[in-house]
Amino acid sequence: MALTNAQFDEIMHTYEEMRSLHRQELEERKRSVYESIPGYKELEDKSSTISVDFGKRLLSGERLDRSILRHQLAELARQKKLLLIESGFSDDYLDMGYSCPHCKDTGYIGNEKCHCFKQKIIEKLYDRSNLKEMAKTANFKLVNEKYYQGDDLQRFRGALKTAELFVNSFNSDYQNLFIYGTVGVGKSFLSTCVANELLKKGHSVIYFSSSGLFELLAENSFDYKNKQELRGIYDDIYNCELLIIDDLGTERTNSFVSSELFACLNERDLRKKSTIINTNLSLEEVQIIYSDRIFSRVASNYKLLKLSGPDIRKIKKIAIKESEDFQ
Structure with missing residues (x-):
């Protein structure tokens, strides 16, 4: 599935905005340093002056030892860092910041697209997944055990430990997770925590609701004009480093869905690409609603994580309403 020119331009514009923002931040930090550290700007100006003078002398025909210039600049850099540290700043306070240090907010490393560009x-x-917004409110730092007790708490702790191990060993171990349980017990939250961590590590993640995934495939499968588009969609779904299918069972199940689900799970397994499935269905219901071969894939290739407990979303909504009523 290819980007349109407009979509490509929109992405490149976001990189331009990032670079502009970081340049502004750097200029503000420089002003702060110049105002609070006497002598710092003089050292910086001296670095520029000796470099310019050295270049002029080379252009005039003088034969100069470049190591002398390198030594002078290194000594000035040492003095500047010392001044920063003595004044309570970090020694890299005036280094340019980047949202992505790998490509330095250009989107490319050499001629290759950076992982951030690919994401x-x-x-x-696939903006219907809304993963970026979800990740703002779902990460491991926001984990709260207060909604669980007894066996529910033990299950949650076990699932959390497995999810963290999934992230930490992602580069070395091929794993899949099947997270199941009743409504509102934290399945989507846990899978989004995983997605958030892997995105920060530079991995490609596609997050779909089950209904959204199969609607997208159906839209393009039954229109002969979209065959090229469909190949691109399959390529993305089969090859992204992590695919998350949320709320399996909420889609309108039919032979097309069962066939596409099996193809997806089978292809990703063959390519050793990790998948996480969230569902409100029990294992028995998965076997009944879909097929034995899908159930077999899940049972043999996925770590099964059961979550139980109260409907956390419902509890939070009630708490918010009570707070509003109280005000």
């Missing part, structure tokens, strides 16, 4: 393509093409 922006995914987000642009």
Whole structure:
């Protein structure tokens, strides 16, 4: 599935905005340093002056030892860092900041698209997943055990430990997770925590609701004009480093869905690409609603994580309403 020119331009514009923002931040930090550290700007100006003078002398024909200039600049840099540290700043306080240090907010490493660019393509093409917004309120730092007790708490702790191990060993171990349980017990939250961590590590992640995934495939499968588009969609779904299918069972199940689900799970397993499935269905219901071969894939290739407990979403909504009523 290819980007349109407009979509490509939108992505490149976000990189321009990032670079502009970081340049502004750097200029503000420089002003702060110049105002609070006497002598710092003089050292910086001296670095520029000796470099310019050295270049002029080379252009005039003088034969100069470049190591002398390198030594002078290194000594000035040492003095500047010392001044920063003595004044309570970090020694890299005036280094340029980047949202992505790998490509320095250009989107490219050499002639290759950076992992951050590839993820922006995914987000642009599959914006119905809304993963970026979800990740703002779901990460491991926000985990709260207060909604669980007894066996529910033990299950949650076990699932959390497995999810963290999934992230930490992602580069070395091929794993899949099947997270099941009743409504509102934290299945989507846990899978989004995983997605958030892997995105920060530079991995490609596609997050779909089950209904959204099969609607997208159906839209393009039954229109002969979209065969090229469909190949691109399959390529993305089969090859992204992590695919998350949320709320399996909420889609309108039929032979097309069962066939596509099996193809997806089978292809990703063959390619050793990790998948996480969330569902409110029990294992028995999965076997009944779909097929034995899908159930067999899940049972043999996925770590099964059962979550139980109260409907956390419902509890939070009630708490918010009570707070509003109280005000």
